[in-house]
Amino acid sequence: MSQLTGTLALAVFTAALGSLQMGYSLGVINAPQKVIERHYARSLGVYNEELARRERGNTTEHEEPTDATVVMYWSLSVATFSIGGMVSSFLVSFVSDIRGRIKGMLFINVLAITAGLLMGLAKMGTPYLMVIAGRAIMGLYCGLSSGLVPLYIGEISPVKYRGAMGALHQLAIVIGILISQVIGLDFLLGNDDMWHVLLGLSGAPAILQSLLLLVCPESPRYLYIKLGKVEEACKSLKRLKGDYDTSKDIAEMQAEKEEVMNEAQMSILRLLRSSVYRQQLFVALMMHLSQQFSGINAIFYYSTSIFQTAGVGQPVYATIGMGVINIIFTLVSVMLVDRAGRRTLTMVGLGGMCCCAVAMTVGMDVYSWMSYLSMAAIFLFVSFFEIGPGPIPWFIVAEIFSQGPRPAAIALAGCCNWTCNFIVGMFFPYLEGLCGNYVFVIFAVLLFGFTVFTYMRVPETKGKTFEEITAVFHHKRGAPPSKPQEEAEMVQLKSSTEA
Numbered sequence: 001m002s003q004l005t006g007t008l009a010l011a012v013f014t015a016a017l018g019s020l021q022m023g024y025s026l027g028v029i030n031a032p033q034k035v036i037e038r039h040y041a042r043s044l045g046v047y048n049e050e051l052a053r054r055e056r057g058n059t060t061e062h063e064e065p066t067d068a069t070v071v072m073y074w075s076l077s078v079a080t081f082s083i084g085g086m087v088s089s090f091l092v093s094f095v096s097d098i099r100g101r102i103k104g105m106l107f108i109n110v111l112a113i114t115a116g117l118l119m120g121l122a123k124m125g126t127p128y129l130m131v132i133a134g135r136a137i138m139g140l141y142c143g144l145s146s147g148l149v150p151l152y153i154g155e156i157s158p159v160k161y162r163g164a165m166g167a168l169h170q171l172a173i174v175i176g177i178l179i180s181q182v183i184g185l186d187f188l189l190g191n192d193d194m195w196h197v198l199l200g201l202s203g204a205p206a207i208l209q210s211l212l213l214l215v216c217p218e219s220p221r222y223l224y225i226k227l228g229k230v231e232e233a234c235k236s237l238k239r240l241k242g243d244y245d246t247s248k249d250i251a252e253m254q255a256e257k258e259e260v261m262n263e264a265q266m267s268i269l270r271l272l273r274s275s276v277y278r279q280q281l282f283v284a285l286m287m288h289l290s291q292q293f294s295g296i297n298a299i300f301y302y303s304t305s306i307f308q309t310a311g312v313g314q315p316v317y318a319t320i321g322m323g324v325i326n327i328i329f330t331l332v333s334v335m336l337v338d339r340a341g342r343r344t345l346t347m348v349g350l351g352g353m354c355c356c357a358v359a360m361t362v363g364m365d366v367y368s369w370m371s372y373l374s375m376a377a378i379f380l381f382v383s384f385f386e387i388g389p390g391p392i393p394w395f396i397v398a399e400i401f402s403q404g405p406r407p408a409a410i411a412l413a414g415c416c417n418w419t420c421n422f423i424v425g426m427f428f429p430y431l432e433g434l435c436g437n438y439v440f441v442i443f444a445v446l447l448f449g450f451t452v453f454t455y456m457r458v459p460e461t462k463g464k465t466f467e468e469i470t471a472v473f474h475h476k477r478g479a480p481p482s483k484p485q486e487e488a489e490m491v492q493l494k495s496s497t498e499a
Helices: 006-028 033-044 049-055 068-098 101-120 127-156 159-183 195-213 220-226 230-241 247-263 268-273 278-292 296-309 315-340 342-365 368-387 392-400 406-457 466-477 482-495
Strands: none
Touching: 006 101, 006 127, 006 159, 006 195, 006 230, 033 068, 033 127, 033 195, 068 101, 068 127, 068 406, 101 127, 101 195, 127 159, 127 195, 127 220, 127 392, 127 406, 159 195, 159 315, 159 392, 220 230, 220 247, 230 247, 247 466, 268 406, 278 296, 278 342, 278 392, 278 406, 278 466, 296 315, 296 368, 296 406, 315 342, 315 368, 342 368, 342 392, 342 406, 392 406, 392 466
């Protein structure tokens, strides 16, 4: 009987350190923006002393516009992170398969430590160049980590706890965001003297993870299905689940291996062309689209001005409050996901967010006192996001694909997520300027559509083995004439030499 063991807990915790690092890197750049812009301006020789006096509180006038060159370099500091993630997410399949999940995570930690050093030493060199380079390299790391971590956790988790353990990826991300918000306060590290340390700490979790990965077992599914190492797979299973009869798990992996031998290893291009996996791929990409186009990043962008309108004296503390709610409701998701199910929580989350988006629009558009409605709607919006649409897309992709196409599917889904993240971050300010308070109507419409899609097309994966989930999609394809076509395509895939 499989059970939770210390080794399994250690392996999941170690992998999730990569997610913590990703969350920290996502949140760390926001708090010290003005401080970093000043250092950029000094380095570029465009620092405005009058503006500096205003920032120290000598005047209540509006700040002068920041120099265009500084704005450009700041924008690059933010944007290169997402671009790095978009690019490297395509390499998840290659990195995870070439030497395994554990060695893959070890290898990419070199990127994180390099990025941390570049940003940590930024004051000793040219700040804007070193920060931009560091953020780009950290983006490369996070793009790979966002695929490798859910892949590894999904493959080592017992079926009974797979949803809860998969949700730990998102929990670690939101904890990382909160840590960066707290230590980014100006009286801690978000100031002129310590901002480079704040950014440099982005690479710190990679050092701890590298040490712990040395004692973590490799994924038994990788060992058995990819490498054919039966003995090592059995040892890995016993280390992860205790001293038990592994025959049932081995039989399940053998069945999956036979299927893999028929389907061959999938490249990203071949997966895109294959009709056999079109249903799964469509669901996977739509789940990630719903996560990013739900408006969650726009909420974080817009929250400060809403809190100010509601009369909150220190909006930064309200933002930290949102971070705490992030963690609380991600924990709720961890506890519920293997009971209520992935599909149910996703529908509840998306539907609740849709209602909150409408409430935010009403609250901002009528009377000033109703801005409190918007503030409450923001907290509820974040809560509903973390119940389902936040954590579930990250691990459901690993559940709905078998071993052959799984790495390529995770790479595609990750690239989709990072690309949407970049689009929302780049274009939301322009959209908000065009639509004003009605901008959240757009997200409400999108959320309604995503809710209907989830109800119509996303199957429940709770408590099912990988093979049972795959069978659900094959049943959905359903038409009898498709079977010969599928077998013909499998033969073609197998005979191909493309990796």
